[in-house]
Amino acid sequence: MGRLWLFEETINTDVLAPGFYMKSPIDELSKHCLEAIRPEFASNVRKGDVILAGENMGVGSSREQAAEVLKFLGVSCIIAKSFAGIFYRNAINLGLPVFTLPSEPSLPKQFVDGSFVNFDFDSTTLNLEQPSLQVKLDPLPKFLRELITDGGLVSHLEKRFSEK
Amino acid sequence: MNTLAQKIIANACNKVSVEPGEIVVCKVDLAMIHDSGGPRRVKPILEKLNRKVWDKEKVVVVTDHYVPIESEETRAIQELTQKWVLDQDINNFYDQQGICHVVVPEKGHLKPGMFCVGGDSHSPTGGAFGAYMFGVGATEMAGVLATGEIWLKVPETIFIRWKGKLDNLVTAKDMMLATCRQIGMGGGQYQAIQYIGEAIYNLSIQERMTMSNMAAELGAQTGLIAPDKKTVDYIERSDGQVPKNWMEFCIDTPTSNATVFEFDASSLSPQIAAPHSPENAENAEEFSNTVFDIAYIGACTGAKYVDLAAAASVLKGRRIASSVSLKVAPASLQDEKKALNDGTLKILQDAGAEFLPNSCGICAGYGKDRLTEGQVCLSSTARNFQGRMGAPSSRVYLASPYTVAASAVVGKMIDPRELDILNG
Numbered sequence: 001m002g003r004l005w006l007f008e009e010t011i012n013t014d015v016l017a018p019g020f021y022m023k024s025p026i027d028e029l030s031k032h033c034l035e036a037i038r039p040e041f042a043s044n045v046r047k048g049d050v051i052l053a054g055e056n057m058g059v060g061s062s063r064e065q066a067a068e069v070l071k072f073l074g075v076s077c078i079i080a081k082s083f084a085g086i087f088y089r090n091a092i093n094l095g096l097p098v099f100t101l102p103s104e105p106s107l108p109k110q111f112v113d114g115s116f117v118n119f120d121f122d123s124t125t126l127n128l129e130q131p132s133l134q135v136k137l138d139p140l141p142k143f144l145r146e147l148i149t150d151g152g153l154v155s156h157l158e159k160r161f162s163e164k
Numbered sequence: 165m166n167t168l169a170q171k172i173i174a175n176a177c178n179k180v181s182v183e184p185g186e187i188v189v190c191k192v193d194l195a196m197i198h199d200s201g202g203p204r205r206v207k208p209i210l211e212k213l214n215r216k217v218w219d220k221e222k223v224v225v226v227t228d229h230y231v232p233i234e235s236e237e238t239r240a241i242q243e244l245t246q247k248w249v250l251d252q253d254i255n256n257f258y259d260q261q262g263i264c265h266v267v268v269p270e271k272g273h274l275k276p277g278m279f280c281v282g283g284d285s286h287s288p289t290g291g292a293f294g295a296y297m298f299g300v301g302a303t304e305m306a307g308v309l310a311t312g313e314i315w316l317k318v319p320e321t322i323f324i325r326w327k328g329k330l331d332n333l334v335t336a337k338d339m340m341l342a343t344c345r346q347i348g349m350g351g352g353q354y355q356a357i358q359y360i361g362e363a364i365y366n367l368s369i370q371e372r373m374t375m376s377n378m379a380a381e382l383g384a385q386t387g388l389i390a391p392d393k394k395t396v397d398y399i400e401r402s403d404g405q406v407p408k409n410w411m412e413f414c415i416d417t418p419t420s421n422a423t424v425f426e427f428d429a430s431s432l433s434p435q436i437a438a439p440h441s442p443e444n445a446e447n448a449e450e451f452s453n454t455v456f457d458i459a460y461i462g463a464c465t466g467a468k469y470v471d472l473a474a475a476a477s478v479l480k481g482r483r484i485a486s487s488v489s490l491k492v493a494p495a496s497l498q499d500e501k502k503a504l505n506d507g508t509l510k511i512l513q514d515a516g517a518e519f520l521p522n523s524c525g526i527c528a529g530y531g532k533d534r535l536t537e538g539q540v541c542l543s544s545t546a547r548n549f550q551g552r553m554g555a556p557s558s559r560v561y562l563a564s565p566y567t568v569a570a571s572a573v574v575g576k577m578i579d580p581r582e583l584d585i586l587n588g
């Protein structure tokens with residue numbers, strides 16, 4: 001079980017990977033992830049946690065570290081009302097699952113910040129522990145699913161080059 | 165009917181035509197990388213894949229983020245960059261000569277019909293030349309460098325039409341801030357935007373670059389402008405070879421079911437966007453009397469030659485208020501030289517400007533001039549997210565170079581058209 005991190009506001013790349021720490025290695029940069037808006041996030045997030053975000057998740061620069069810090073911190077999946085395009089591509093290329101929340105039906109209000117959840121990639125369902133609820137998300141196109149299951153673009157290419 | 169975006173993508177994936185929503189694999193004509201997202205990030209991946217760049221003539225490397233070298237860390241990044249460029253035998257290397265989005269076209273690399281990627285979110289700037297150009301992250305860039313290919317979901321084209329004629333002291337930056345307010349930062353929906361209408365074609369090429377650059381602020385994948393005579397002249401002046409078939413890319417009629425946003429340039433006032441989003445734009449007069457500490461003329465979008473000249477036209481014979489400092493970071497060495505030669509820099513200097521290197525500088529929150537706690541900046545850059553240009557408590561307002569310069573004279577934000585009335 002992971003924890004659900006709910007964000008109402010739009011999260012941009014500058015709060016995910018602040019420019020000032022961009023020279024630092026990923027473990028150091030990760031400590032400052034979201035500190036401008038949620039200072040306790042980086043020290044409390046655990047492997048398997050799920051981020052539930054609002055509109056235009058990851059808007060801003062092309063810096064891939066914005067997705068990489070979340071993967072590094074153990075986030076298992078990001079679900080958002082909508083994604084900024086570059087962030088979406090970056091997350092998939094790093095093997096971090098991203099899903100767009102359908103507008104209908106809306107997410108049950110029991111999914112509150114801090115609730116216990118589990119995300120199952122194969123069935124693309126988000127499971128809430130208490131009360132027991134399930135939300136099914138639209139599966140990704142096959143091409144993108146493969147990139148993620150291969151572990152991201154680099155492993156995907158490694159596989160492709162070794163097959164040749 | 166095909167849009168310009170579809171035409172370029174179809175060429176790049178070697179198909180007769182493509183439809184929005186289709187996932188295709190395209191051949192890349194040019195890949196641009198900079199010192200921050202470039203070599204230091206792609207090198208380990210290429211090594212892991214045991215690959216060199218697929219075509220060294222199609223790769224352009226620019227150093228602009230960690231410039232100037234000011235610490236051991238930044239020195240290491242620049243040395244790594246230089247060594248990588250040598251190892252890969254890349255000729256197109258522009259070291260500390262300005263910001264990538266300005267340097268790459270001024271060296272004649274971008275042409276109508278090209279399909280390009282850049283390792284930076286403002287890569288849509290290339291759209292001003294009728295090239296399909298978009299930003300990607302480092303891993304994806306490494307994939308491009310290894311294979312020369314990239315996957316793409318063929319976008320819809322969203323048209324933004326600007327009719328009418330701009331008033332004096334109103335610029336492309338004002339057009340874009342107004343567009344951000346109107347359609348929002350997600351309004352581009354990661355589709356292709358194409359700017360059309362007489363007010364667009366009346367803009368100079370560098371002003372068009374501001375439009376295309378800020379397609380990123382609309383969340384679009386790219387921001388195209390169909391090429392015309394001005395485009396061709398610019399490329400020729402930049403020693404670029406204009407493709408013989410460039411006229412095939414003069415496509416700008418909206419498809420029948422396309423989304424078209426209509427704007428009227430003739431009723432547009434200078435804009436200011438409040439912290440912390442470009443979409444918080446209002447007419448500049450709404451902010452009158454707002455005080456600030458730093459006036460910044462900088463960045464790929466706000467310190468090209470046209471922007472320096474705009475600021476100088478306001479500052480000629482004037483001095484900035486003692487309560488503010490004016491910092492100017494010309495976007496490229498070439499533009500700085502031009503401004504030096506025709507006296508533009510002298511005007512800025514006499515007005516009290518302090519000059520910074522030809523690099524991203526404060527725009528990216530790098531360097532010793534980054535904003536400190538609580539500082540308020542009125543900036544000609546593209547983006548004012550919280551903490552981007554420095555300390556988390558700093559606040560950034562966005563405006564055109566005219567507005568930044570005029571406000572610096574008064575020490576308070578104003579509509580630049582008021583300066584003559586106020587200040588004589």
Ligand code: SF4
Pocket residue numbers: 263264265284286462463464465523524527528545546
């Ligand atoms: S000047 Fe600013 S917007 Fe332009 S490339 Fe540099 S950091 Fe990005």
